[in-house]
Amino acid sequence: MKRLFLLALLFVLISVAGTAFGAFLCMMGWDLTVLVAGETMSFFSLDFFWRGVIYSFPLVSLLALLMLIFYQIRHPAKPMPLVIAYGVFGLLLWLVLFPLCAKAELLASRGIVEAEPLTTDLFRQRDGIVYYFSKVNDDGSTLGLSIDLYGKESAAGEVKELSDFYVNSLRVGIPYADPIIEEAVRFPPILQVPLSSYMLLFKKGVSAWDGGFFKWLQYAAFGLAMLSLCSVQFFTAWRLLNVFLVLLSSILLTTLNVLGYSGKLALQILNPVVWKMQAAGITDPIIFCLNILIFIALTIAGFILYRVREAENEAGESIV
Amino acid sequence: MKKNLLIMGVYFSLTFAICLVISLVEKNVPELLPGKSGSYVFVRGLLYFLNILPAVVCSGFLISESINFATVSEKAKLKFSPAIISQFKQIMIASICMVLVLTLSKEIFIPVLSARQRSAQEAPRRVSEYVILGQGQYLKGNYELAHEYARTALTIEPRNEQALRLIDETEAVLQRMVERPQKAPVDRSRELQWEELAGETVTTLIEKSKAASEKEDWFGAHYYAEMATKISTFRDVNVGEAKLLASAAWNRLSIPDVMATSEEQQLYLDKKDAYTILMAGDNLDAYYTFLDIKNASQLGASDLDVKRYLGIAESRLMRECFFSEETVNMKRFETFRNVYFTICHDSGARDVIFIEGITPVQETGDRLTYLRGFNMYSYDENGDLLRRVKTPYAKMKVTALSTFSFQAKENFGIKDSFKEVPTLLLKSIGKENRDLVDGPEYWFSDKLDAADRLEQNFLVLPISFENYNLACEAAMGADKMSLPSLLKINSHAGEFGFSEEIYGVALVRRMLYPLIMLIILILLASIAWNYRLKSGQLFKFSWVFLLPLCAVIFYFLFEILFFIADLVYYALIGFSGNLVLLLTLAGGGALLVWFCANFLNRTGD
Numbered sequence: 001m002k003r004l005f006l007l008a009l010l011f012v013l014i015s016v017a018g019t020a021f022g023a024f025l026c027m028m029g030w031d032l033t034v035l036v037a038g039e040t041m042s043f044f045s046l047d048f049f050w051r052g053v054i055y056s057f058p059l060v061s062l063l064a065l066l067m068l069i070f071y072q073i074r075h076p077a078k079p080m081p082l083v084i085a086y087g088v089f090g091l092l093l094w095l096v097l098f099p100l101c102a103k104a105e106l107l108a109s110r111g112i113v114e115a116e117p118l119t120t121d122l123f124r125q126r127d128g129i130v131y132y133f134s135k136v137n138d139d140g141s142t143l144g145l146s147i148d149l150y151g152k153e154s155a156a157g158e159v160k161e162l163s164d165f166y167v168n169s170l171r172v173g174i175p176y177a178d179p180i181i182e183e184a185v186r187f188p189p190i191l192q193v194p195l196s197s198y199m200l201l202f203k204k205g206v207s208a209w210d211g212g213f214f215k216w217l218q219y220a221a222f223g224l225a226m227l228s229l230c231s232v233q234f235f236t237a238w239r240l241l242n243v244f245l246v247l248l249s250s251i252l253l254t255t256l257n258v259l260g261y262s263g264k265l266a267l268q269i270l271n272p273v274v275w276k277m278q279a280a281g282i283t284d285p286i287i288f289c290l291n292i293l294i295f296i297a298l299t300i301a302g303f304i305l306y307r308v309r310e311a312e313n314e315a316g317e318s319i320v
Numbered sequence: 321m322k323k324n325l326l327i328m329g330v331y332f333s334l335t336f337a338i339c340l341v342i343s344l345v346e347k348n349v350p351e352l353l354p355g356k357s358g359s360y361v362f363v364r365g366l367l368y369f370l371n372i373l374p375a376v377v378c379s380g381f382l383i384s385e386s387i388n389f390a391t392v393s394e395k396a397k398l399k400f401s402p403a404i405i406s407q408f409k410q411i412m413i414a415s416i417c418m419v420l421v422l423t424l425s426k427e428i429f430i431p432v433l434s435a436r437q438r439s440a441q442e443a444p445r446r447v448s449e450y451v452i453l454g455q456g457q458y459l460k461g462n463y464e465l466a467h468e469y470a471r472t473a474l475t476i477e478p479r480n481e482q483a484l485r486l487i488d489e490t491e492a493v494l495q496r497m498v499e500r501p502q503k504a505p506v507d508r509s510r511e512l513q514w515e516e517l518a519g520e521t522v523t524t525l526i527e528k529s530k531a532a533s534e535k536e537d538w539f540g541a542h543y544y545a546e547m548a549t550k551i552s553t554f555r556d557v558n559v560g561e562a563k564l565l566a567s568a569a570w571n572r573l574s575i576p577d578v579m580a581t582s583e584e585q586q587l588y589l590d591k592k593d594a595y596t597i598l599m600a601g602d603n604l605d606a607y608y609t610f611l612d613i614k615n616a617s618q619l620g621a622s623d624l625d626v627k628r629y630l631g632i633a634e635s636r637l638m639r640e641c642f643f644s645e646e647t648v649n650m651k652r653f654e655t656f657r658n659v660y661f662t663i664c665h666d667s668g669a670r671d672v673i674f675i676e677g678i679t680p681v682q683e684t685g686d687r688l689t690y691l692r693g694f695n696m697y698s699y700d701e702n703g704d705l706l707r708r709v710k711t712p713y714a715k716m717k718v719t720a721l722s723t724f725s726f727q728a729k730e731n732f733g734i735k736d737s738f739k740e741v742p743t744l745l746l747k748s749i750g751k752e753n754r755d756l757v758d759g760p761e762y763w764f765s766d767k768l769d770a771a772d773r774l775e776q777n778f779l780v781l782p783i784s785f786e787n788y789n790l791a792c793e794a795a796m797g798a799d800k801m802s803l804p805s806l807l808k809i810n811s812h813a814g815e816f817g818f819s820e821e822i823y824g825v826a827l828v829r830r831m832l833y834p835l836i837m838l839i840i841l842i843l844l845a846s847i848a849w850n851y852r853l854k855s856g857q858l859f860k861f862s863w864v865f866l867l868p869l870c871a872v873i874f875y876f877l878f879e880i881l882f883f884i885a886d887l888v889y890y891a892l893i894g895f896s897g898n899l900v901l902l903l904t905l906a907g908g909g910a911l912l913v914w915f916c917a918n919f920l921n922r923t924g925d
Contacts (some may be wrong), residue, residue: 028887038785041894044648074850120703121659121670130660132817135703143703147674157676157693161705168861184822185886188879199595227490240851241863244870251873256349 002257004039007068007085014064022056023049037180038119050274051141054104058205059198061093062250062308063228069246073239077307079230086230094223101217102209115177118167121142126179127172128152140166142170178229197258204261210282222257223292226250228295234309253294260287324414327346327384335376335871341364345590350441353477358441362617365435370425374837375811375874377418378844381390383867385411385848389860393924394855408845408920415841423834431800448475451482458486463493468648468819473654522552537579539595541571543632546599567605591626598633603640607633608754615752640777641747642715644756650679650690661791662817663783668701671782672817678792689716691744696779711746711760713861718785724798733782740785742922744841747777760893791816798826806830811898828904829882835908836885843916849922 027048035041065086072082117136118124124131133141144162148154151223176182187195201222208219232246259265264276265286277285343365349357369376395403454469465488473483493894520528525548527878532540545566552559573592590613600917613620620626663671671879676693694714697708724732734741748755753872781788793801794809795815801809806827809816813823853859892900 025884025887028891032890037821038814041890042820043891043894101836121662121814121817122819123662124646131664132660133703134672134699134705143705145697147658157674159674159695159697159710160696180822182744182820184825188883190876190879191883194876199782234862236863238386238851238853238860238863240383240848240853241866243851244866244873247873248869263480289817317519 003079003081003193004085005275007071007081008089010071011061011064011068011078011085011089014067015061017062018064019053019057022060023052026028026052026055032181032185033175034115034177035181036118036178037118037122039116050104051108052103053204054108058093058098058202059099061089061097064094064248065089065226065230066229066246069233070243071234076239083230086227090223090227094220098205099209100218102206105206106210115171118178122180124170124179125183126174131162131165131170133162136167142167168194199253200258200261201254214281215283218284218288221288221295222253223293225253225257225298227296228252228302229304231298234302234305237309238264238314256290256294257287258286260290265290274283321556324384324388327387327706328380330384331380331492334871335868336365336369336598337370338868339369339372339556343368351444352440353443353447354479355441356443356755360437363437363440364507365431368431368434368438370430372875373425374422376876376879377872378420378694378840378866379465379870381414381418381841383870385845386852390779390853390855390857391848393849393852395920395923397559397892399923401923404920404922409918411842411845412916415838415845419834419837422837427803427830428831429506443476447477447480447483450476450652451486451707454483454486454490454913458490462682462750463490464752465645465648466490467494468645472652473648479777483485502716520547520551522556522558525551526558526562526565529562533565533569536574537625538569539591539629542566542573542595542599544631545569558740572640581621583617584730587613587617587623587626588621590616591623591629595625595629598629598636603633603636604749607637609751636747640745641749642745644758645747645751646715647690647692647713647748650681651677651692653679654692656682657791658798659792660817660847661795662815663781664815669706670817671698672697672699672782673791675792679866687718689742690714691716694746695746700767704765706765707772708763709746709760712758713748714779715748717745719780724780728780734780735782737783738784740790741783742781742785744779744781745777746779754923775852794818797832798823801826803830810901817915822889824898824900825886828889828893828900829886831901832885832904832908835905835912839912842912846915846919849919879925 002080029047030048030051031041031043031045031192068082068086068089072079088174114149116132117138117140120133120136122132124133129150129152130147130149131144132146133142133144143163144165144167146160146165148156148160150156154160170179171177173298174187206218208215229246229249232249233242235245236242243278256265267286270286274285277288282288339880340362343361346364349360352360382518390408392403395401396407416713450469450473454466454473456466457463457469458466466486470483470486470490473480474487477483485697525544527540529544531546532538532544537762541613542565545562548562549559551564551567573595585814590609594606594609594613598611610626610633613623613626615621618872656678659675659678661673661824663673672695674693674695675691678692679690681688681690691714693710693712694711694781696708697705697876700706719742721729721734721736721738724734724741728734729736732741746760747754748758758773759777762773762775762778783791790805790809793805794813798806798818809818809823811820811824811825813820889900889904892903896903
């Protein structure tokens with residue numbers, strides 16, 4: 001009972017603190033998209049923070065569940081309290097809290113924050129051309145110059161005085177109000193994939209919730225598969241390696257779901273079955289089936305491996 | 321400890337080998353000079369390895385410590401036990417060493433190797449550029465220049481056939497041109513120092529004029545007397561004597577002695593014409609006229625007066641312009657490319673500077689710099705363009721503040737706090753070729769008075785030399801600046817046209833990197849302890865194959881961590897401004913102490 005309480009406390013603490021931190025980071029990220037270099041940054045935006053909570057809570061709470069497994073690996077004990085905590089929190093997340101997030105996302109306001117006009121006297125580089133505005137008028141027209149560093153539009157190194165140039169043309173095609181901020185923030189390209197994958201799953205979840213409870217249950221099969229990761233802690237006798245394996249298998253499972261929901265797991269040979277299942281109301285049959293299969297396979301493997309580890313430990317103790 | 325080193329050594333070697341194999345298998349090797357692809361692929365593999373080094377180091381450290389702690393944990397029965405303190409000491413030393421290597425890799429090795437790769441990629445283009453330039457100059461008849469370009473191409477690619485051919489062709493032509501009669505022996509007693517008026521007074525110049533008269537060196541007598549009159553003030557009592565001496569010498573110059581040959585007579589007349597031009601102040605024409613005399617005959621080449629006044633004309637000319645030939649090789653040695661910055665005036669007006677390439681040269685103690693493609697746009701406080709000047713090449717010297725008068729400082733906008741300022745010569749001329757002239761192009765706004773529309777061949781930048789260097793570095797980007805420079809520019813970046821927040825974040829990011837890595841390593845030591853191998857448990861060989869996956873996970877975690885750290889730094893800069901570095905260092909220090917205490921708190925239970 002004490003352990004169950006400890007696990008519950010750990011989960012709540014990580015979820016709350018992690019969501020607050022995640023929401024703060026999201027807010028910062030969105031603040032930067034409207035920030036203009038040289039202007040004072042106004043940090044706290046309730047709108048951005050709330051949206052940050054909606055976006056970060058699912059990820060953080062899933063990570064919190066993984067942390068429970070790590071805790072169990074660190075402090076080995078009978079797995080029942082973990083299984084109970086894991087199951088209860090899993091059900092709570094997938095049947096109550098995630099649907100609430102999806103609902104909140106559908107209802108969240110999307111007020112557009114107008115960015116300030118670009119500031120003068122700073123160099124801004126965009127696609128190999130450096131811009132310097134000596135004056136920015138109220139209508140967005142500018143005075144200043146541009147330097148073609150690598151000969152993209154004219155000779156390399158050619159300096160041109162700006163005429164009929166509007167600041168907004170520097171904002172086209174970038175998610176930031178100021179190219180300086182875009183250059184400085186430099187979202188690591190390697191993180192684009194995980195982020196877009198997460199956003200894909202998040203949006204799929206929201207649309208599943210929007211499509212009715214049955215569709216949501218199909219989507220929640222992903223949660224079921226995630227719950228079965230609990231079994232991975234018994235894969236090897238080295239605790240550190242088990243931690244890595246839990247992390248790795250959660251990444252693989254997420255990747256599999258991303259591939260499934262983006263239609264990259266389609267197999268022609270399975271088409272007749274897929275069509276039949278779709279006719280029965282299962283929208284993404286392949287990934288649904290895979291999630292269920294993974295759940296079953298890992299749960300069985302978990303039971304077996306737990307017995308093996310227990311036998312190994314008993315053997316070890318008897319030798320000692 | 322030995323076991324740890326062995327595990328990490330094997331792990332590092334394997335990872336490095338994998339990086340090399342990836343670089344080898346990867347097909348997109350750019351066009352390189354012949355024989356360079358091997359080193360390019362090797363350095364690329366090395367760069368891959370260095371880029372993932374933090375992940376490799378951390379995962380290796382975690383794994384090796386996790387194995388190592390299996391044997392130690394039994395001795396640590398209590399918190400802060402001697403066994404754990406001894407482990408902590410070892411971990412601290414190892415962590416500091418690893419942090420040092422990681423920081424050196426990030427600050428030195430990666431930038432240097434990346435620059436090497438860029439240079440290797442650019443080499444074929446640069447060789448072909450120099451060959452084309454050389455061939456162009458050859459066709460124009462500038463054989464020395466053509467030879468220089470070919471030589472430069474060969475320094476990059478010693479076996480380039482076109483460059484070798486151009487060398488042969490230019491050398492053949494130059495050989496024919498150089499075949500001249502031997503020079504006659506010269507009387508060195510009459511040679512003069514060419515440094516004009518260095519430490520001279522009116523009296524000493526008059527004395528020198530008299531001495532020259534006694535030797536019947538009438539050019540010298542006139543020259544010194546003229547110089548004496550030029551530097552004298554109206555109160556100087558000796559000015560009359562100087563004028564008399566100059567007049568007497570000029571009279572003697574106008575009635576030449578009987579010449580031995582007609583060639584000597586012609587030389588004398590040519591010399592006098594050239595000397596007259598020099599005295600009239602047209603240094604450019606005087607230089608070329610004396611040069612023509614020198615090149616016309618062996619007599620002219622060996623004539624002392626020609627040598628002397630050609631030197632004087634050249635030294636005067638070098639205060640107004642420089643020789644184009646000086647810039648031939650400069651592009652190859654450019655230390656900065658595409659440099660842009662602003663110079664901020666007290667009034668709020670700004671000068672925008674853009675330089676395509678910068679080559680610093682150390683010449684007889686002078687700090688000279690050649691600026692390729694120099695552009696300066698001056699805007700008033702309302703942002704309207706007042707003046708524009710551009711020149712293909714400028715030669716920059718560093719001038720001490722003491723050499724400027726109060727009025728000059730006012731005119732050029734030089735502040736008393738500057739120690740040295742950059743002064744630029746904007747015009748270049750051919751050393752031998754009169755037609756080779758590249759001067760500045762000016763444009764002025766109607767807002768400027770006629771007095772302010774001076775089209776000068778020189779320019780004094782109203783910025784201290786120290787700040788000029790700082791601005792050049794800053795233009796390369798905050799991540800490429802040296803740390804001391806980044807510290808200096810912190811909170812002043814706006815004066816140079818760069819965002820203060822971005823340079824602030826870069827400074828914090830780079831200053832905190834070693835501390836963050838140290839914190840991570842100490843935290844990893846605690847994790848390794850928590851998830852260590854059980855006492856007596858054997859390490860299974862099959863586990864080895866899973867270890868590289870740990871490095872991959874760490875790589876992702878670091879990318880996320882450092883991105884999050886950047887966002888936090890932005891927030892902190894917004895809150896605390898320039899105090900951000902102190903705040904983050906204090907926060908990081910506190911975190912380190914906490915993690916150290918956390919590790920020492922471990923027990924084997």
